[in-house]
Every structure is written in C-alpha cells, then in structure tokens.
Amino acid sequence: MKTSSLLFCFAVLFLAGCKQNEQHKQEEATKFIVTTPQQKDTLIYQEYVSQIHSIQHIELRALEKGYLEKIYVDEGQPVKKGQLLFQIMPVIYQAETKISQAELSAAEIEFQNTKALADSQIVSKNELAMAKAKLQKARADLDLSKAHLGFTQIRAPFDGIIGKFNDVRLGSLLDEGELLTTLSDNNKVWVYFNVPEAEYLNYAAQRKTDPHASVKLQLANNALYDQDGVIETIEADFNNETGNIAFRATFANPYRILRHGETGNILMPTPLKNALLIPQKATFEILDKKYVYVVDASNKVAAREISIQQEIPHIYVVSSGVQPTDKILVEGIRKVKNGDTIHYEQQSFDAIIRELQKLKAE
Template identity: 40%
Template structure:
C-alpha cells in the first residue's frame, strides 16, 4: 500500500514539475521583447528658456520744441539716418521776425549806450571844472550802466530768437533708423508734438525675468566656475528660429518685482543686419553645462499623480515601477535628481502595456545609443 502511495506521489510530483516547466516556458514565450537601457553618467547641457522683450540700445522720441507749420519731411519711415542729419523743417518765418526785432533792439541799445558814454564824458569834464556837482557824474554813470545792461539783454534776446530759428530744423541725435512719422507735410505742429522716434539698432537689449531661486543659482554658478559654467545666451525669435549671433548677460536689476517675485536680467546682442527691432519679442535660452548627469529618455517616463515613474528591470528580468525626481528637462531627456542611479536598467519603449511583476525579454541597447540619442536631440 505504501509502495502504491509513493509511486502515486512521485507521479503527481512529476506531472506538477512538468506543468510548472511548461508554464514557465509559456510565460517566456509570451513575455514581450522590449529595448532596455542601462543608465550611465555623462556630461549634459541644461537649457532654460525665458520670455524676453527686445529694446534698442537707444530709442529716442523726436519731438518739436517749437510750434509751426511742417514745411519739409526729409526722411522716410524705416530708413537709416546719421547723427546731425536734417529730418524735418518747420517754417522759420515767425522766428526770423523775432531775430530781426532782436537785432533792431540790440542796435538801439548799443546806440543808447554810446550816447550814455558821451554824456558821462561831458558830465565828468564839467565836474572836474566844478561847474556841476559830483552827483551829476554819479547819475551819468548809472545811466551808462543801465545802457550797457540793455545791450546784454538785447544780445540775450537775439541769441534766444536765433535759437528758436535753429529749433525749426530738427536733426537726428544719433545714428539710427527712423520709425513711424504721424504727420504729413503742411501740418500745424504744436510744441512738444511727437514727430517720430529713432532707434539705434546696432545692438539690442534683451530683458528677461527669472525667479529668485534661479537668480541665486545663476549668480553662484558665475562665482564658482569650476563646478558649472554659464555660457553665452542664445535668442529664439518669435517664429522659434534661432538668432545666429550669441548674446552676453551684462547686468541685472537691483530689485525683485513684488507681484511676481522675479528679477530682470539684461543680455546684449549684436545686430549688424538690423534683423532685431525695438519692441519685438523672443525667448532667451540660457545653457548650463552639467557634469556627470544621469539622463532618462522622456519616452521611458510615465506620470501618475504628478509624479514621474519608469519601469526598472531586475536581475530576473521582471519589471517594477519606480518613481524618481527630475532636476530639470533637457530636450527629450530628464536629468535625474534622485530615485535612479547609474547602472539601473530601465525599459526604453513599450511601457504602455507593462505592469509591476511582469517578465520581459530585454533587448539591451548599448550606452552609446543613449549618447547618440542625446546628441541627436541637441
């Protein structure tokens, strides 16, 4: 009886072992073959984009300093001008009349001064002969001083009148490009009216705001270049194309904005072809070199409740989800801050159908593949 039971147990064990082997083979046969990457450390470049406003290094409003009719417009909108070039001519007739009047007043004052000088000489002679009292000489000298003061006043009035005439000729304050001209020839221009504006487009300022945390990070990196080096900045135009010339961050504002908690940086870009214009927009891209970064491809990452996960492959080729904290994102990759380390194997593609505990057939991708992918994304 015992012999029969032993044979039965052996037979059942054989069957179970056979079924288990068949089950494992079946699982292996149904396990998906997926590409797997082993994480490594490598140098990377971290890019951050900031909305930017562009301003000309000089952008000045040209206004009329006197009133008058606009006789001539000697420039056109959008055209380059040079310092001192005549732009607008107001009718100077009214101011020329003032000049003529001031010249006449100066001649009259000069004649009065000459007469007062002759009179003072005559009075002095009479005083010296004791014909009249010394008080008469004092009075003559006072008249002479008044006459000379009249000459000075007339000269000032003449200079002012001539200055007003000069203001009817409106010239460029510096080399630049003319902007919109709102008036037409023959218009009556009031004092202070905006005639146009001039932009010096040889260089452009790009202003962009960063948070206090980013500001501190930027300043510290500049002070400690052995760890991380902040490169020259790039400019992305409004159509997302790259501006061909690099700019340099030169200065920052001194105060953070209360409402946003940000501070403005200013980068300067050369603009030899005048492609950039005053008032245009773009994005400033600040690139930072990061040494020994652990990169995770974006396509290997999935999100659950605002957390980032990947599927890690263990030694038995079973997958399990693991969360990680990204430091930042570079193109199609995340730079890992914590949660993953060099040597971890993660599923590169096909994560949509995976679940914890599933077995896969890993198809290893060489480390250089990830490097090539990163280079291609750059």
Template identity: 35%
Template sequence: MNHIYKHRPQFNSVKLFNEWIILFIITVVLFLASCTAKPDQMAAAAPPPVLPVTTVSTGEQETFVDYPAAIQGTTDVEIRPQISGTIDRILVNEGQLVSKGQLLLQISELPFKAQLNNAKAALQAAQSAVLNAQLEVDKLTPLVQSKVVSDFQLKTAKTTYQIALANVEQAKANVNSAQINLGYTQIKAPSSGYIGRLPKKQGSLVSPSDPEALTQLSDVNQVYAYFSLAETDFINFNAKYEGNSVADRIKHLPAVSLVLADQSVYPVKGKIDMINGQFDKTTGSITLRAVFANSKGLLRSGNTGKIRLGLSHDNTMLIPQSATVEMQDKIFVFAVGKDNKVNKVAIAIDGKSGTNYLIKDGLKSGDQIVLSGLDKLQDGQLIQPDKKGEKIAQLISKN
C-alpha cells in the same frame, strides 16, 4: 420464474445508464483539465518580449530655461518739435534708415528769422546806448575833479552806463535764443536708426505740447532684450555663477540665445550686461538685460521673444522622457535586474533638457532601464534586453 424473467431487462438498462453517466462525467473532467492546461502550456511556451534597454551613466549635462523677453533698440526715442510752427518739408520716409544728424523735417523758418532780426536790432541799440553812457561818464569825470559839477551827477552817469551794459547782455541772450529757435526749425536725427510712422504731413501745425510725437527713431544696430527672473530663480542664478559682486558675476555669465516668435533661434549669441538693482514689488521679479548685435537689422524695437539661459549640471544622469511613465503625480522607470526581470522604480526629476529628464534621485550610474514598450510591462516581468537601445538613447539625448 415468469416474474423474475420479466424484470431482468429493466435491471440491465439501469446499469447501462449509470455507466454512461460515469463515462460522461469522466469525459467532462478530462475536457476541462485539457482546457485549463492549454493556456499554461502556451504561456510557458511564449518567449519573453524583446525590449530596448540602455545603461544610465553620469556626466556633465546642460539644461535650458526660457524667459519671455521684450526687445528694444539701444536708442529708442520720440522725435518732438521744440517750437510751434508749420511743417514746411518732410525729408524722410517711414521705415527709412537715417544717419545721426540727418535732416528729417523742416519747420517754416520765416517767423523765426524775423525774431532773430529783431533781436539783432535790439542788440545794436543796446550797444549804442552803452557808447552814449560811456561818453557821459567821460564828460563828467574831469568836471567832478574840477568841482564844476557835483559828484552825484557822475555817479548817476556811471549807473546809467552799468544799466546799458546789462541791456547789451540781455540783448545778446535774446539773439542767442532767436538763433536757437531758428535752429529748431530743422529737426535732425539724434542718432542713427530707423524712422517710425510719420502721422504729421506737410502743412501741419505742430507744437511741443502735442500729445503725439512727430515720429520715433530706433537705433537697432544693437538691441536690448529685457527679461525677468523670479526671486527663487534669481537665488539659484546667483548660486550658479561665481563672483563677489554683480559686476563681477556678469563677467562670468555665459552667452545667451534669443528664441524668436516663430520658435527659431536668432543666429547671434547675446551677453547679459545689466541686472536691475531691486525687485519689482508688484511682480516679485527682477529685470535683467541682454545685448545682441543686429548688424543685418533682423530685429526691430518692439519685437518679442524668449531669452534661453543654459545651466550646466555636473555628475548628473539624463534619460529620455519616453522611458518614463507617470502615475498619481509620480514618475517611474522600469529598471532591469540581473535576472532580466523589470522593477518599477520611482525617480525624482531635477530638470528638463529638451525631451530628456535630469535625474535627481532613484537611479544610480550603471543601472539599466527599458526605453519603450512600457505600457505592456508589469512589475517583476521577465524581458529579453536589446542592447540597440544604447544607440537609440544616444540619438534621443542629442535631440
């Protein structure tokens, strides 16, 4: 009995320990179950995100393509001397607007006046020689008829007379040449325009063989903007506008804009008036020319800019670039289904218009797409569409 009594407390403590172990395990299991249940309950309780949505529709859209352009005046010429001489006077300033025929520079006239006087004197001498030759012919003619002198003398006199006439014509030509050279001492503007730099100064010796011109004159009342199209662009250009010939097609071309170096748009529209007859073999491009009115003189020869061509697209869709995501060289949008779940859809781009994409394939009229918040979306996620996106899309498309 004593033996049994001594071991009874040990039996109770083991049983109690086992019960505590079982209770601990149950507590841990319940705790873990509650922890795993909370996120599911929170996820079920969280509402779907509210995102702006717009409906895609087809219509006529216009895109713009910019091409680098070089600007020149309609008259852009170098002013060079036609004779050698010393500049006597400079009658204009650099950058001055001059009129056609206005005197620009005066070369010293003295040596050319002397040449003209010599030529006139030689002409008078030649004319006197004609008179003498004519007198000789008149004197010998009746003597030959009377057979007083031989016919040979009369023929010689007539030949001398013809030579004297030729000398008169040569003397007249020398007078004209001297008069022309004297006129070249006055260098006049061949057209209206702006004067460039004047590197030569009063007293400088000038010559037609000088490597540097006296100045440059640019008529910029109208300016030409030259730009080039690559072969593929030119093929698309021809296919876009109707016409049976180049001249006929030019008539149907829309007005073009000129984007200046500061990215501002020149306020006057231009017109394409020339397409080159052949491609440049070295660049594989063809040159076109647009003409712009420039009555205020805002443009000068040598300016640069960009010609902006507008291309119209019928039955096309326009969406903001901000409503797209790019992954692995592909562009996607999130289309909204009838159950308000989004699907990632790949689209094909036909071009750009400002900050918008023209859609070639992947969407159809009536489809709804998400405008923003794309970085947090997943394929198949449920959203709550916000129709305010329609107004947002309209504002973006206008910009």
C-alpha cells in the same frame, strides 16, 4: 479510417505551425530595446521670459508751434546723427530773428554814442551802464530768436531707426511738444528678465567661479540669436509680490535684427555635476507622474516613478527613481505591463539619442 487519422495529424501539425509562425511574427513586430542611464557633467539652460529694449530709445517732439513743411524720412528708415528729419515752417521765426538783429544793431549804435558822451563826461556812468545792459539784452534776444529758428529743424541726435509717425502729415499744425515719432539706436540692446530667488542664489554662487558666464537669447520663432549676451546688472531689490529679481543682459545687434519692444526667452546656463540622464522616449505618464520600466536580472519589467529635474532636447535630467546601472525600456513600452518577461536588445544611450536627433532632422 487510416485516411481520417492522417488528415487529423496533418491538421494538428498545420495549426501548430501557424501558431508558431504567428507567435514568431508577434515577437518580430514587438522589438524591445533597453538602455542604461548616462551619468555625466551636463550644462542645462534655465529659461526666462524676456523683454528687449533699445539702449537709446527716445521720442522726437516738436519744440516750436507751426505748420509741418517737410518730412525728409520714412518710418523704419535708418538715419545718421545730425540728419534733418522734419522741417517746421520757419517764416515767423525768420522774421523774429531779423527783428532781433535790427534791435541789436540799434543797441550797438546807442551804446557807442553813449560811450562817447560818457568819455566826454556829458552823460553819467549810469546812462552808460543802462546802454550796455540794453546791448546785452539785444544780443540775448537774438540768440533766443536763432534758437527758436533752429528748433524748426528737427535733427537726429544719434544714429538710429525712425519709428512710427504719430499721425503727422505734411501741412499738419503742430503744437509745441507734440509727438512726431520715435528714434531707436539698436546697435546694442538691453534684455530684461525676472529670476526667482532660489535661481538667483544659484547664479550668484556660479558667478564666483565664472564671473563672465554668457547667456543666450531664444527669439519668438524659437530660433537662437547668433550673438551671446552678458548679464551686466541686477536690480537692488526683490519684488515682494512675485519673489523675483530683475536681471539685465546686453546683446550686440550688428545686423539690427533685434528691435525695441520685441520679446524672447533668455537661456541661462547652469552646470550640473554627475547629472543622471535618460531618453525622454523611455518615459510614460500616469496621473501627472512620470514613470519608466526597469528590467531586472530575470528580464522582468517593473514600473518605477521618477522625478524630473530638468528637460533638454530628447533628454530628461532625473533627480530620483533610477540608478546609473539600471536597464530601462525604451522601445515597446506600450506592449508590456508590470511583471512581464521580455527578450530585449540593448543599445547605448548615445546611439538612441543620435537616432532621435536624426528623426527630428528629417
């Protein structure tokens, strides 16, 4: 009998110990961390889809009809102002120039003879005037022939980069005005983007205090372009259909990374006074609404809806729902429900953000 009682006591003690052990392990497994929102002046960036244009982007066309005799450049090649790009077969235009030169020589001889006769009053002044007009026409015809001959050489009007050839090959018969390729000067680029009316008004107010505020350009691979841009022009009218107004920013492009037709996102800075910041990690979503768990003085958690004003890496700017003195749950959100009492560890806002940045970098 005594043996049975002792065994029963040992069993009870063993089970109690196991239960305490399990509870202790669960508490260790669920680590609750809270922090307080941070309130400070913050710079946020409004994002706008943008289109990149070369400041100088032109079409190169054949000014004369003829066979394409030589191609001196390749697609994508940088060229200098005045560099020879294409040569149209000049034989016909060279012949026309020689004819014009011969006609000019004949007109000069005729004019000199007529002038000598007019000085001797053998011919009238009208005949001299006609000979002079004929000479002037011959000179003009020669200038025109030389111009046509010059048009057989297509040169770069400025420094730039050659675009794609428009199905032109050596020996192609070109019509007058036929497109050969494009030329872009990418030393500087214009970046166009559209801004809604409310954000335009915010920008206009900000510009009064900071007229030279710069903007950033996020490229298609999400990398930030290493040169800041400056907003130089704003269109005169709003688009009635979209409610937007067009902005144009200018960016230096010393390494020719930006090309005509490229896309990206303009990041326009907007300063916020006394913005209330919380870690994105502290939020959860129910039916498209954002919530946080707030811990009260008795360590009870309560879900509270918040309004997000702006999103920046790892951080939400909150417009309503929490106060700077609130304690919000960051770790263990999925392990609690409304009314639960928790034991927590408090960490600073900056420490939590540093840890999140470190994890992302890894």
